[in-house]
Amino acid sequence: MRNYENLVIVKPTLTAEEIQASISAIEEVITSNGGEIAARDAMGMRKLAYQLGKNERGYFHVIYYSAAPSAISEIERRFRINEDLLRFVTIKYDTNREVAAWNQLVQKANKKASAPAAEAKTEDVEVATEATETVAEVAEASAE
């Protein structure tokens, strides 16, 4: 087993549920090939540094996992078939120093996932209220 990290960029044109579904499908690809997911880090919707297939933005998601080295080619093959992905980057953490860094990154990602869960909920509520407000504004504008 060796430690790896995969960054995937999902198409921004999908809805939030579709993005989550495609991410769980990606994780399923990793686990079905004998990978153990250690941590995941949702970087969220970001602006791309350059266009990828006419897309300006993309949903970034990072998965830290350990898998057998022979499984990587199959995982990458499945990623290439997947049309929801704009881009993926696989990084190998092999030397002792890199493995230590991988452990730190996993800890950081787990902390980030567990700590701001409460904050994220409140943020979600705020976003939802904002969204309803904008919807109401739009409705008013159209009524006028």
Added chain:
Amino acid sequence: MAERRKYKKRYCKYCEAKVDFMDYKDVGALRFSLSERYKIMPRRLTGNCKRHQDMISTVIKRARAAALVPYTVTRKTVVTAPFENLK
């Protein structure tokens, strides 16, 4: 000589901070070794040591592949506020 004075030869900042590993997702940290046009700054200008220059060049190349950092900035694709989304 004038060109030489523009950039003073410096010590390696990464050695001073004892950097063992760089993360390609941490784009703000890569800024030091990138030029305005997102080229990798040469060692003679930044003063990085060979070891850290090798590390930073692989990390920048990874970040480019992950669309976190542009490969090139031309007049057509000029960024109005560079490093604005690098947080």
